[in-house]
Amino acid sequence: MADALSADVPAGGLAVTETTKGTERLHRAIFIGLAVLVAVAPFVAYPVFVMKVMCFALFALAFNLLLGYGGLLSFGHAAYFGMASYVSAYTAKNWGLTPELAILSGTLIAGLLGAVFGSLAIRRQGIYFAMITLALAQMVFFFSLQTPRFTGGEDGIQSVPRGKLFGLISLADDKALYYVVAVIFMAGLLLIYRIIHSPFGQVCKAIRDNEPRAISLGYRANRYKLAVFVLSAALAGLAGSTKAIVFQLASLTDVHWSMSGEVVLMTLVGGLGTVFGPIVGALVIVSMQNYLASLGAWVTVVQGVIFVICVMLFREGIVGVISRAIKRPL
Amino acid sequence: MFELLGIPPQALFGQVLLGLINGSFYAILSLGLAVIFGLLNIINFTHGAQYMMGAFVAWMCLNYLGINYWAALLLAPLIVGIVGVLIERFLISRLAHLDHLYGLLLTFGLALIIQGLFRNNYGSSGLPYQIPPQLAGGHNLGFMFLPNYRAWVVIASLVICLATWFVIEKTRLGAYLRAATENPTLTQAFGINVPLLVTLTYGFGVALAAFAGVLAAPIYSVNPNMGADLIIVVFAVVVIGGMGSIMGAIVTGFGLGLIEGVTKVFYPEASATVIFIIMVLVLLVKPAGLFGRPA
Amino acid sequence: MKLKTLLLGSVFGALLVSPALAQQISVKAGVLNDRSGLYADLSGEGSVVAARMAVEDFKAAEKGIKVEIISADHQNKPDVGSTIARQWYDQDGVDIILDVPTSSVALAVNQITKEKNKIHINSGAATSDLTGKACSPNTIHWTYDTYALAQGTGGAMVKAGGDSWFFLTADYAFGHALERDTAAIVTKNGGKVLGAVRTPFPGTDFSSFLLQAQASKAKVIGLANAGGDTINSIKQAGEFGIVAGGQKLAGLLVFLTDVHALGLQTAQGLVLTEAFYWDTNDQTRAWSERFAKAHGGKKPTMVQAGVYSGMLHYLKAVEAAKSKDTAAVMAKMKELPTDDPLFGKGSVRIDGRKMHDMYLFEVKKPSESKAPWDYYKQIAVLPAEQAFKPLSESECPLVKK
Secondary structure, three states: OHHHHHHHOOOOHHHHOOOOHHHHHHHHHHHHHHHHHHHHHHHHOOHHHHHHHHHHHHHHHHHHHHHHHOOOOOOOOHHHHHHHHHHHHHHHHHOOOOHHHHHHHHHHHHHHHHHHHHHHHOOOOHHHHHHHHHHHHHHHHHHHHHOHHHHOHHHOEOOOOOOEEOOOEEOOOHHHHHHHHHHHHHHHHHHHHHHHHOHHHHHHHHHHHOHHHHHHOOOOHHHHHHHHHHHHHHHHHHHHHHHHHHHOOEOHHHHOHHHHHHHHHHHHHHOOOOOOHHHHHHHHHHHHHHHOHHHOOHHHHHHHHHHHHHHHHOOOHHHHHHHHHOOOOO | OOOEOOEOHHHHHHHHHHHHHHHHHHHHHHHHHHHHHHHHOOOOOOHHHHHHHHHHHHHHHHHHHOOOHHHHHHHHHHHHHHHHHHHHHHOHHHHOOOOHHHHHHHHHHHHHHHHHHHHHHHOOOOEOOOOOHHHOOEEEOOOOEEEHHHHHHHHHHHHHHHHHHHHHHHOHHHHHHHHHHHOHHHHHHOOOOHHHHHHHHHHHHHHHHHHHHHHHOOOOOEOOOOOOOHHHHHHHHHHHHOOOOHHHHHHHHHHHHHHHHHHHHHOHHHHHOHHHHHHHHHHHHOOOOOOOOOO | OHHHHHHHHHHHHHHHOOHHHHOOEEEEEEEEEOOOOOOOOOOHHHHHHHHHHHHHHHOOHHHOEEEEEEEEEOOOOHHHHHHHHHHHHHOOOOOEEEEOOOHHHHHHHHHHHHHHOOEEEEOOOOOHHHHOOOOOOOEEEOOOOHHHHHHHHHHHHHHOOOOEEEEEEEOOHHHHHHHHHHHHHHHHOOOEEEEEEEEOOOOOOOHHHHHHHHHOOOOEEEEEOOHHHHHHHHHHHHHOOOOOOOOEEEEOOOOHHHHHHHOHHHHOOOEEEEOOOOOOOHHHHHHHHHHHHHOOOOOOOHHHHHHHHHHHHHHHHHHHHOOOOHHHHHHHHHHOOEEEOOOEEEEEOOOOEEEOOEEEEEEOOHHHOOOOOOOEEEEEEEOHHHHOOOHHHOOOHHHHO
């Protein structure tokens, strides 16, 4: 699967390996543009909506780190996202942790879960890898359903306090919370960017493209795979825990397999194996869900049509297409 | 009376039998998936929607055209199969050279569209479909009351499954199919129309799903969402059996139905998850599935 | 500056329009329910139709109240529902949210409504927590709740001799609540609960659980589930000869649309509790006729009827309060008696519970049904005081002060 994937994604990782000066400058410009956009957004758009987009964008970025750069298709990323959101909501509500500690604990647990599941799953490849991650995620779902004392069953953990950042700054106001989320999002994005362009990231890409070759060069492929898996799980957890604080709710939706499907969709629409694609994908999908909500049952039909169009015509995703047009990796 | 873990053996027999009945649905559905995966290398996410379509076509036949259950049992797979052929021709075949992932995503999108359209037209509470009068009632087996219709489900699915296995493994047509799976280019060179074979195979796999749908119509409600949750379980069945293995899909389908049935007695809450637990265990021990050949 | 414009505006307004319309109030109502899933038929677009009919019947425009109705699909997910509710209140200027089936979503919307100090009239959800532990000064629970369902079906069946029970319980909080409430009523009335089995939710095959229920030899099998689960378990109970074997089924939450989906052949003899049935009297028949015309020939469920009734009462309260201020309108709604063609006369209690009679129905045999949607015969009427949890037992903090 790893070989096939990279072959399908001409705009993706392949070209990124040769990061030229010009590309670096372009990326820096995009980062600055994005930061400005994020800073201005709450004055133009509904802040809660933008926060939702950022949480899902971070989730999709984390997923893309694993699939686009690690070549591993996980069909169970909802487990880390959802479990982290439960932990963060639970600790904030029942232990009275401050939001940053709650988010941190959620992220940690997701990372641990990723380490356990990852070490089981990376022994297998391709479609089997995907299926193991799915099965493990189903077990997390079952656990969440069966422990209502912890997860609140299908009611979820509701009315989670937003609390005070460092015990000082109240986050009850949407704008205050917004900038916290914005910082988390930008930090997550920068971290992922750094990972991709670090020597570690280069080795991951080498393993993705040709695992036997990387092994023959002396790299312990499984260690790299596990590391990227854990990083991806922890970052997905970061997104999940932040979401729980933003919406003051952690629910079964976050651990359901359709959430795992959704993150695949976001990444695909935005552009698999591109740095910025998942952000665009998350924006598109979340806005679609938001603005089409009044269409009722037609929403799924519209979503399905977009899916089909994307797969048939825009396999590289939105950012992938742009990247090819300007002949620069994005 | 002996009791096994607090359950009288009679009751356990009943549950095992029920498990087998549910297993027949898993078997037919996973068989269809396995056939499609074997030849097209595509994970057909639309399978659940096509199963649902089968049930709906049977319902439409009865309510709009007055066609009874028995005719629908032939007609519905045919109609849904033709729809499947069209889908393969115009959409799936264009992705043939790409990664599995895209086929999965395409069929996932199609499933959303189909389910959404049916929901818009027929609502979501489901529609009634009566058991055909010839199979109404049931027999008391001593340890349980077995409705005739359920007995018919097991027999029908066994026959269909074994017939499919026979065609693929023991006939000339099946040999072509297997050859095309192994090496499409070479098979094509021998003068066999591989694209046609692929299209027909997809149509056949889909028809199997529709057949299961018609079988299910009288006992489950005919509902646009009836296939949506089933599909994930059936995936697991196929993976456990070994992707692409025909016999694997059949045996695992019945076997897992059985295990699920027994779980429903001892730990009912877990009966929806037990299949996934088994899936993880099997994949860790035998990565290619119980009956799959290692890739 | 702002004040000046405002003044000028109102002077202009007074000059331009007739005195009656001078105090124009515009309210925005959001119907939030399931439009694509399990509960789409019993709430869904039908609830929007019902809300619109309430606006028409109230002649809101003539009374100087401009009403806008919007709707959205919460997909039965608390996170989707709370996101929409938050956005409606924050962004779209929605004053009241109606319907909201699915207990988990209702609890989330209840919470946000309180936080944003708006109004929520719930018709679709079952959980009695909405007027119990989670009660809020901003929420009215209109149509029914788990307590009333248990009281109706459970109480009546025990009195009719069904004194031993076995539950088929959907394995989630709502199913557990329904089982708990019903079991309490059964024991209180001198019945016995022999056992219960938790079925994964949502499920399709219930035969295994039904056999366990059969083996328990209980006289009544209580179905503590909803929607597709209920439909499938009733269907399969018929198939396995459970009803023929002498055990009775008690549908703890069954709607008219469920019976429609089952067909009378399968559903006959089922005992259930509802707050409204279209064929009760001339008024309900006339209204349901109009409803059916606007909604593809389908008769209204109690949830849709509740949305109509709730919307009507809200508009009356706005008219009486001469403003849409939340506190004023809520006070008026609790002060004014409710009266509408569907539920008759009633009241809204301090804990937000809307009080009206509940009805116990039995599903007709196919031979008794004379027209499409002619499904129920009435067995008993439960007076409001009996049907709903008395305030003395309430866990609602609003009551205690």
